[in-house]
Amino acid sequence: MKNVAIVLTFLIAAGVATPAFSQQADSAPGQRLFQQRCGACHQIATPRNGVGPNLQGIVGRAAGSVGGFRYSPALKDSGVTWTPETLETFLTNPTTMVRGTRMTQRFNNADERRAIIEFLGSR
Numbered sequence: 001m002k003n004v005a006i007v008l009t010f011l012i013a014a015g016v017a018t019p020a021f022s023q024q025a026d027s028a029p030g031q032r033l034f035q036q037r038c039g040a041c042h043q044i045a046t047p048r049n050g051v052g053p054n055l056q057g058i059v060g061r062a063a064g065s066v067g068g069f070r071y072s073p074a075l076k077d078s079g080v081t082w083t084p085e086t087l088e089t090f091l092t093n094p095t096t097m098v099r100g101t102r103m104t105q106r107f108n109n110a111d112e113r114r115a116i117i118e119f120l121g122s123r
């Protein structure tokens, strides 16, 4: 009985035991993935720039338009507006879409891209 209690406590702490917890986990995969894949370079919870520009409100914004960030000329002059579609193309292969951009990392997992873009759209 004591062991069951310990296991349950562990599962609840891990967020897998109760419907309330698992629902919360399901609604946040994009946020988690963003932290893992993008968070080293991009801030979204605060308006600060990092290695990369701040991404608050990125969906609907013109590329290269965050104040105080020194963009590559390539991105600044790209004429791109960020939509779920252009973000999908960019994340799949940034340098193919914007030749000369300083963001060079590709994100190959389509499910992860979709979750991250959904998360970006909610900010």
Ligand code: HEC
Binding pocket: 034, 037, 038, 039, 040, 041, 042, 051, 052, 053, 055, 058, 062, 063, 064, 065, 066, 070, 071, 072, 074, 075, 076, 082, 087, 091, 100, 101, 102, 103, 105, 107, 116
């Ligand atoms: C290693 C650092 C790094 C990582 C990791 C990274 N980026 Fe970037 N990102 C940059 C840099 C640097 C720029 C600016 C590129 C330029 O000026 O050409 C940028 C630019 C961007 C832009 C254009 C922003 C604007 O204002 O036009 C978007 C959108 C973007 N990144 C999304 C992402 C997403 C989403 C992820 C995670 C899946 C990610 N980046 C991961 C460094 C990174």
